[in-house]
Amino acid sequence: MKNKPKFKFRLTRRAFAYPYMIFMLLFVVVPLVIILINAFLDDNKQFTFQNFVEFFSDAGGGLTVLGNSLVIGLVTTLICLVIGYPVAYFLAKYHASSRVFVLLFILPMWVNFLIRTLSTKALFMQLNVPLGMGTVLFGMVYNYLPYMILPLHTTLVSIDHSYIEAAEDLGADKMTVFLKTVLPLSLSGIVSGVTMTFIPAISTFAISEILSSSKIFLFGDAINMHFSKTTNSLGVGSVMSLVMLLLVILSNVAVNLTSKDEEVSAL
Amino acid sequence: MDDKIIEIKNVCKSYSDKPVVKNISLSIRRGEFVTLLGPSGCGKTTTLRMIAGFEQPTSGTILFNGEDITLLPPHKRNINTVFQKYALFPHLNVFGNIAFGLKMKTIPDGEPTVDKRGNRVQKMRHLTKAEIKDKVNAALKMVDLEDYGHRAVNSLSGGQQQRVAIARALVNEPQVLLLDEPLGALDLKMRKDMQLELMQMHSQLGITFVYVTHDQEEALTMSDTIVVMKDGEIQQIGTPTKVYDEPANAFVADFIGESNILSGTMVRDCCVDISGHKFECVDKGFKYNEPIDVIVRPEDINIVPVNDKQCLIEADVLSCVFKGDHYQVTALTHGDERNEIIIHDNVEVNVGDVIGLYIKPFDFHIMHKSRLINEVEGEMHDKNVVSFCGGRFECVSDIPDNAPVRVKVDFDDVELTDDEEDGTIGATIISAIYKGSYWQYIVRTDTYYDFFVDNDYEWSIGDRVGIKIAPDKLQIEEVRREDEE
Numbered sequence: 001m002k003n004k005p006k007f008k009f010r011l012t013r014r015a016f017a018y019p020y021m022i023f024m025l026l027f028v029v030v031p032l033v034i035i036l037i038n039a040f041l042d043d044n045k046q047f048t049f050q051n052f053v054e055f056f057s058d059a060g061g062g063l064t065v066l067g068n069s070l071v072i073g074l075v076t077t078l079i080c081l082v083i084g085y086p087v088a089y090f091l092a093k094y095h096a097s098s099r100v101f102v103l104l105f106i107l108p109m110w111v112n113f114l115i116r117t118l119s120t121k122a123l124f125m126q127l128n129v130p131l132g133m134g135t136v137l138f139g140m141v142y143n144y145l146p147y148m149i150l151p152l153h154t155t156l157v158s159i160d161h162s163y164i165e166a167a168e169d170l171g172a173d174k175m176t177v178f179l180k181t182v183l184p185l186s187l188s189g190i191v192s193g194v195t196m197t198f199i200p201a202i203s204t205f206a207i208s209e210i211l212s213s214s215k216i217f218l219f220g221d222a223i224n225m226h227f228s229k230t231t232n233s234l235g236v237g238s239v240m241s242l243v244m245l246l247l248v249i250l251s252n253v254a255v256n257l258t259s260k261d262e263e264v265s266a267l
Numbered sequence: 268m269d270d271k272i273i274e275i276k277n278v279c280k281s282y283s284d285k286p287v288v289k290n291i292s293l294s295i296r297r298g299e300f301v302t303l304l305g306p307s308g309c310g311k312t313t314t315l316r317m318i319a320g321f322e323q324p325t326s327g328t329i330l331f332n333g334e335d336i337t338l339l340p341p342h343k344r345n346i347n348t349v350f351q352k353y354a355l356f357p358h359l360n361v362f363g364n365i366a367f368g369l370k371m372k373t374i375p376d377g378e379p380t381v382d383k384r385g386n387r388v389q390k391m392r393h394l395t396k397a398e399i400k401d402k403v404n405a406a407l408k409m410v411d412l413e414d415y416g417h418r419a420v421n422s423l424s425g426g427q428q429q430r431v432a433i434a435r436a437l438v439n440e441p442q443v444l445l446l447d448e449p450l451g452a453l454d455l456k457m458r459k460d461m462q463l464e465l466m467q468m469h470s471q472l473g474i475t476f477v478y479v480t481h482d483q484e485e486a487l488t489m490s491d492t493i494v495v496m497k498d499g500e501i502q503q504i505g506t507p508t509k510v511y512d513e514p515a516n517a518f519v520a521d522f523i524g525e526s527n528i529l530s531g532t533m534v535r536d537c538c539v540d541i542s543g544h545k546f547e548c549v550d551k552g553f554k555y556n557e558p559i560d561v562i563v564r565p566e567d568i569n570i571v572p573v574n575d576k577q578c579l580i581e582a583d584v585l586s587c588v589f590k591g592d593h594y595q596v597t598a599l600t601h602g603d604e605r606n607e608i609i610i611h612d613n614v615e616v617n618v619g620d621v622i623g624l625y626i627k628p629f630d631f632h633i634m635h636k637s638r639l640i641n642e643v644e645g646e647m648h649d650k651n652v653v654s655f656c657g658g659r660f661e662c663v664s665d666i667p668d669n670a671p672v673r674v675k676v677d678f679d680d681v682e683l684t685d686d687e688e689d690g691t692i693g694a695t696i697i698s699a700i701y702k703g704s705y706w707q708y709i710v711r712t713d714t715y716y717d718f719f720v721d722n723d724y725e726w727s728i729g730d731r732v733g734i735k736i737a738p739d740k741l742q743i744e745e746v747r748r749e750d751e752e
Contacts, residue, residue, distance in 0.1 A: 173340075
């Protein structure tokens with residue numbers, strides 16, 4: 001018989017991507033589909049919109065928690081931006097020795113964030129600082145500052161110095177040069193820094209719990225709770241996860257839109 | 268005429284001890300079109316940036332209308348720049364770019380008043396939106412981009428961006444416009460058009476243009492005055508005609524236009540000896556038998572029949588190329604030392620033909636050699652070993668150890684090696700001029716001494732080479748330390 005099997009495995013470059021694709025399918029796509037299905041099922045596995053009604057009517061306080069999370073996320077992002085921008089600016093401006101300094105600012109990222117947060121808590125306890133909103137914000141800023149500085153630094157370093165010279169040449173003093181050229185030209189860095197801080201900040205769950213002794217409850221904590229065994233409300237938890245996902249997608253779309261503008265103008 | 272708008276006095280600039288501009292002095296008259304011309308790395312852009320205020324001289328002063336502006340920041344100078352890559356702000360449209368400077372400008376508002384203390388006070392105000400709009404539109408009109416105000420700068424072609432950059436600078440009504448290789452990124456035809464337009468703008472506006480370029484043709488076309496620079500030093504300042512017809516040295520002759528540069532000696536006034544042939548020339552006042560450089564422009568050489576009585580020297584044709592309005596002929600002269608000559612003439616000859624050459628006496632341009640022998644300070648390291656320029660060379664000398672010495676080497680006694688490791692010291696070729704039968708190189712050691720080297724082989728500028736010198740070719744003299752006694 002000359003009939004050979006039609007499919008013959010050939011080791012092309014594409015084959016190297018298969019393990020990852022299988023991994024993604026199993027651990028990203030499938031769970032997402034399960035969450036999507038769960039969102040429409042009640043406890044007896046019957047189709048229902050009740051989960052959505054429950055969440056959006058704020059019956060379990062889910063919507064309030066989301067509001068709180070967004071506010072805390074925004075405040076964290078704002079503080080990170082206010083602290084991070086000058087740092088990134090001076091690192092970019094005096095770039096001779098900045099590699100070491102950039103490293104210094106990135107260094108905390110090398111320590112596991114749970115360990116970091118727990119040690120921060122230990123420090124606060126030692127210093128008799130009452131745990132609450134202040135300590136939570138501190139923990140958030142401390143954790144997410146590097147994510148703000150990195151994209152800002154990258155953008156600021158890549159700004160062509162001739163733009164600054166052109167502005168000076170046209171009569172701008174140092175302040176005007178900054179406001180009218182550096183700031184607008186670093187907009188894409190600001191946007192990606194803000195997203196990289198804001199998205200994890202609204203979805204975080206451990207930091208608020210640890211640094212407020214579970215007094216402050218954020219969206220991430222709420223999702224975590226819904227999926228834990230004690231409450232067993234998978235449906236509402238799934239709806240909240242979907243809301244989270246939607247927020248992340250929206251933020252990414254916003255980033256893409258601004259960076260596309262940037263690309264067009266860079267041509 | 269003493270109406271100098273910019274005076275540069277003894278300005279030096281170095282970056283971490285590496286000199287880029289070496290003691291430059293230059294005055295620019297009001298309304299003049301001055302071109303700083305030179306190869307890359309000659310310091311022309313640095314000089315321009317010091318006039319603009321982006322760089323501060325290491326020493327020396329810059330005067331603007333008689334006032335010292337050496338340390339004045341760029342935004343306080345009434346000077347605007349057109350940048351090499353335009354540097355148009357990508358976040359603003361064409362209108363926004365041109366209006367950028369106007370929005371910050373303040374003008375006197377009404378008559379000066381006298382305050383309580385008796386001081387005259389001049390109120391200043393910003394321009395109104397309508398005024399800015401009028402000025403921007405006028406500027407756009409000047410560069411033929413009337414309807415482009417709303418366009419994004421990145422949607423424009425290179426030539427249009429160039430025009431916006433010029434409009435953005437000129438709209439501020441500067442007294443001096445600086446242009447840093449503004450046409451470098453444009454294609455040939457566009458460049459020619461822009462050259463003419465820039466010249467027109469210059470004559471219409473009557474302001475001073477300082478233009479930087481490495482393109483000698485551009486410089487010859489556009490300028491009132493050309494400043495030829497090399498290696499941080501000014502080689503020659505003059506009108507285009509003067510710089511072309513009477514180059515100050517072999518470098519200027521080689522850089523501006525094509526030329527034949529040959530070595531010769533002055534036999535007596537009005538008579539030069541090149542490779543054993545004597546020619547009549549018009550230069551006087553050289554020392555007898557002084558070694559000199561002779562420059563002859565290719566278009567000043569005429570091809571004549573061998574038996575013609577005008578024929579000064581015979582030559583074999585090596586190549587003949589049609590160039591549109593002339594033939595470029597390469598020929599090898601007859602004689603003991605044969606030189607390769609480039610000729611531009613409108614007769615066609617065949618390869619292998621023997622031709623006669625005629626050159627008018629005043630077309631021989633005779634100039635002093637910038638250096639006759641390499642001379643460098645060194646120190647005896649050991650018996651028969653001398654150290655200079657960061658290397659130890661074997662030599663024949665019985666001067667005691669550690670004595671300071673002066674070392675002399677002839678141009679053709681310096682050997683160059685392809686591999687840096689084969690030489691006693693490494694060096695970089697910074698200049699190469701063909702002299703008919705050999706190349707004259709300027710080779711810079713890592714200790715910043717420049718060796719002049721005559722060599723038959725061809726290297727390119729920027730190549731790394733090794734330097735070797737035969738022990739018996741080093742002429743060593745002891746230096747007496749007079750101040751010690």
